[in-house]
Amino acid sequence: MxxxxxxxxxxxxxxxxxxxxxxxxxxxxxxxxxxxxxxxxxxxxxxxxxxxxxxxxxxxxxxxxxxxxxxxxxxxxxxxxxxxNESVRAIPDTAARLADEWLKQKLGEITGEKTQKK
Missing domain, CATH: 1.10.287 (Helix Hairpins)
Incomplete structure (x- = not known):
């Protein structure tokens, strides 16, 4: 310190x-x-x-x-x-997890729109 x-x-x-x-x-x-x-x-x-x-x-x-x-x-x-710093080391893992969840959500929305249009 x-x-x-x-x-x-x-x-x-x-x-x-x-x-x-x-x-x-x-x-x-x-x-x-x-x-x-x-x-x-x-x-x-x-x-x-x-x-x-x-x-x-x-x-x-x-x-x-x-x-x-x-x-x-x-x-x-x-x-x-x-x-x-351990909390700083956790940032990439947290960011990757959040990005993965967001991509899955967007992919779900896109595939849901395509199945509803058919």
Missing amino acids: LTPSDMYWLTRLDGIVGIGVFLGILGFAVCAGCLGIGLCEGIQRAVRAGFIAGTVAVLGALLAVFVPTTKEAVAIYVIPAIAN
Whole structure:
């Protein structure tokens, strides 16, 4: 069963993915900038800053990839609950039974009309 806390975090997932995308883009941009600075100035300081920026970029990208969006998380919660629900499983059987009864009734009406016309 979904709790209010689960519902809150389901609505926040898109924001978390957005932060991951932002960190990934920002980290790669800073990493590229550090490499450019390293070519012009001291390489040791630029490599250290580039490593930190690259780490942030990779973590942001991983966050963006592996955290599900709100729609995906709702599907993860809801689809198994529906698929495992016994009353939902009974719907096709009930629908088939009702359709069969309706067809038999209509067939009876049609054959009854044909025998009365003869």
